[in-house]
Amino acid sequence: MRYTSKQYAKALWEVWEEKSPDKRTAVLGRFIKLLKKQRAMKKLDFIIQELEKIYLIKNNLLKAGITAPFPPSKISLERIKKLVPHLFTAQQKGAGFISSFYKHRPDKIILEQKIDKNLIGGFQIKVNDYLIDGSVRNMLVKLKKTNL
Structure with missing residues (x-):
């Protein structure tokens, strides 16, 4: 087997x-x-x-990743860290992309940063398999698809 x-x-x-x-x-x-x-x-x-x-x-931690074309400022990172639990709560009430893993809000958020110059601007936030793509590159791709 x-x-x-x-x-x-x-x-x-x-x-x-x-x-x-x-x-x-x-x-x-x-x-x-x-x-x-x-x-x-x-x-x-x-x-x-x-x-x-x-x-x-098991340790009630949540790992999130942020990808941006340049290093985010400390203020931006703090805002994102505050945003992720709200995404968690909203999704718990809805589709539950995180709630399927956690019984309640995680104690700590581990935020990993990546730099990708191809994004042009904006950022992407990934939590587990859920991606929020607010990058300029993604917006341009969507715009191109709608105009074809």
């Missing part, structure tokens, strides 16, 4: 939590051997991504 990356990550997390810190290295070693035996090493990157999601949920 083939297992998904999510199943591997969940199994590893459950075993990891049960073990004392001095035994966790051995757990990882056995896990890698298992992946090799089942020819699933190619899934390792995806397993790590799933483990990160589990970690964030």
